[in-house]
Amino acid sequence: MRALIVLVVLMCATCRVAFCFVDGLLPNGNFELAPKPSDLNGTVVLKHTAIPEWETSGFVEYIKAGQKQGDMLLVVPEGAAAVRLGNEASIKQRMPVTKGMYYSLTFSAARTCAQEETLNVSVAPDFGVLPMQTLYSSNGWDSYSWAFQAEVPVAEIVIHNPGVSEDPACGPLIDSVAIRALYPPRLTKLNILKNGGFEEGPYIFPNTSWGVLIPPNIEDDHSPLPGWMVESLKAVKYLDSDHFSVPQGKRAIELVAGKESAIAQVARTIPGKTYDLFFAVGDASNSCEGSMIVEAFAGRDTIKVPYESKGKGGYKRAVLRFSGHCNTDTCHVLQYILYDEK
Secondary structure (H helix, E strand, O other), X not given: OEEOOOEEEEOOOOOOOOOOOOOEEOOOOOOOOOOOHHHEEOOEEXXXXXXXXXXXXXXXXEEXXXXXXXXXXXXXXXXXXXXXXXOOOEEXXXXXXXXXXXXXXXXXXXXXXXXXXXXXXXXXXXXXXXXXXXXXXOOOOEEEEEXXXXXXXXXXXXXXXXXXXXXXXXXXXXEEEEEEEEOOOOOEOOEXXXXXXXXXXXXXXXXXXXXXXXXXXXXXXXXOOOOOEEOOXXXXXXXXXXXXXXXXXXXXXXXXXXXXXXXXXEEEXXXXXXXXXXXXXXXXXXXXXXXXXXXXXXXXXXXXXXXXXXXXXXXXXEEEEEEOOOOEEEEEEEEEOOEEOO
């Protein structure tokens, strides 16, 4: 039995302004620059400044690709090395930012133990606790995103394992930490939704094919997907057209957790005026076959859109006509899942 997934793209006209900021990995963000052998005891990092460009705290291990923990192969998401954070361990790096701007962090993480793990990501005064108990990809790890607003010219980026495992060394592997500047989308005369095409969002690593998770219960003002809230118990996934079938533009959202995945946006409406919510539903060309249904809400109105997936890409367009009932209406896009019984 396999759960089916869906892509949703809201049509809009967008414009981008060019800014001078280099998106991508933090300095030594992939941990390929290793500590000196004298700063390691096996895999354990001995000095808090041993890993170039990073400061560590607590029980931190430097893990190379191919290493094992007992009979289990430790998965390094990208390249030749990663770090593992034990109980209450953390890594941090300071970098210059523009005060008042929004930024999104992207990093890859893999669980190494069976218990429910979480990660605390922070740039003071903002922080977020990211659940890791659900694995959404088939390769052993996921990429996660988290956003913040810079309140000082230098941001101290901290990734912390708040775990209390019986094994103090049992913690997640962290790799490929990157940053992207986010530019708040503007409304247009043609669309009352902001960032309806999802073109503005977290950094996606160019040579990866598993997308980036946007955590659940993320609010609009600090969302890695500007303009949108992840209004659900589970994450949604941000996809690019280089590796997936996307109905329009370069980006799309995949609702990967069935009824537990939903996105929403509050839009300004005029009471009594009629509006049309245009969107596209399709599959990501990732071999998921079967029947699915997407349900969209706007104000008091709703529509259910069935789609038969062949797992090879494709989409259909839908329209929800609704009337404004107050000065603001919340437009939800929610997936209901049917299951393939084969």
